[in-house]
Structure formats: structure tokens, C-alpha cells
Amino acid sequence: MEMYMEAMLSKEILAGLEAARRENLRRASRLRLEVEGQSYPVLRKWKSGFAVAAENAPHLRGLVDLFDGGDHLFQCLIVASQEEEGEMQFEFKRATAVATAAALDFERAFDAPVALIAAD
Template identity: 65%
Template sequence: METVLSKEIQEGLDAARVAGMRASSRLRIDLDGKIYPVHRMWKTGFAIAVEDAPHLRGLVDLYDGANHLFQCLIMANEEDAGEMLYEFKRATPVTDRAAFDYERAANAPVGLIEAPDAST
């Protein structure tokens, strides 16, 4: 049996679902200093409320609270139930150090220890 809801009730349920996601999510994107709250994220994209964001496109930074997670290249995909869905073209994890341009051996020394100066 399929339940059919009136348009007004369905819109109310969608609005309540969106409000619940907005309150529970810590995810956000930063685009040129403007912050947009992210409702949900999956492997290939994320969703933002339609009224919060226009059709965004380009390079954005994705945060979980204060933690910078990814630098992403995105494009708007489609609108669905009050949310704008975005697709990742690229999502590069943010690290606290530069990538090595060579292979580092597992037993490589951590630092250089010099012999003590004999003149002291």
C-alpha cells in the first residue's frame, strides 16, 4: 500500500528534515570567505540547502568544525527535495606537511646528530 501525502504536508516534512540536518551537521564549505553549511556528504559529493547556496562551482575548502578536511573542485549536479547536490571533480585531503618527491626508506634516520665540539 502506498501512502499519498498532500503537497503541503510533504513540503513541511522536507523542511523539517532539512532543518534537522542543518542542526546536526558540523560540515561546512568555505568559498572565497563565505561559509555554507553542508547537510550531508558522501563519497562523490555533498548537499547544501537550496536557499543557502546558489549554483556553486569551482575550488572550495571543506571543514568539519575547525578541521580542514579537503580542498575540493566542485560543480552543481541537481536539486532534490530542498537540497542542492554537488559533485566532487577532485577532493584532495589536506595534510600538515608537504608531500615527498622521493621514496623515503622505512629505516631512514629521523635527524642528524653531530659529534660534540672538542673546543668546549
């Protein structure tokens, strides 16, 4: 069915459909990549990498930050792997989750009190 459809539509219409598909992915995703003060919308993400629109992103590599809206999710070491269908795909060499609290230098007891009540 897809091959039949491609034979019937012009290259311009197919290109427009592909651009609309990428725009829809960009709008649906809250993920974004930040590198040296620049922000790039992430079209999709999988376990070992992610994709960014090829026209918006240069061949990035090195240390980047991955955000979901305003939440800083990962600090990643990435390398560009391939360009396919208007998407630049990147693979994680390392993706370290960003901690929301400082690391403890002691063991917290399971039944430790959450807060202390002061009596005046």
C-alpha cells in the same frame, strides 16, 4: 504508507516536515563548505559529491574548501549537478585531501629514530 500519509496531510504541513528534516540534517552535520569567505553548511556528503540547502547556496562552481568542524579536509573542484527536494547537489570534479605536514623530499627509514637524546 508514505503515499497514504501524503494524501492526508496538507501541503503546508508536508513543507514544514521537509524543512524540519533539512534542519535536522544541517545540525547533525559538522561539514561545511567555504567559498570566497562565505560558509555553507553541508547537509550530507557521499563519495562523489555533497548536498547543501538550496535556499542557502547559489549555484556554486569552481574551487572550494570542505571542512569538518575546524579541520580542513579537502580542496575541491565542484560543479552543481541538480536541485532536488530543497537540496542543491554538487559533484566533485576533483577532491584533494589537505596535507597536515609538508611533503618530505627524502625517504624516511622504517626504523629511523623518532628523536635524538643530547648528552651534556
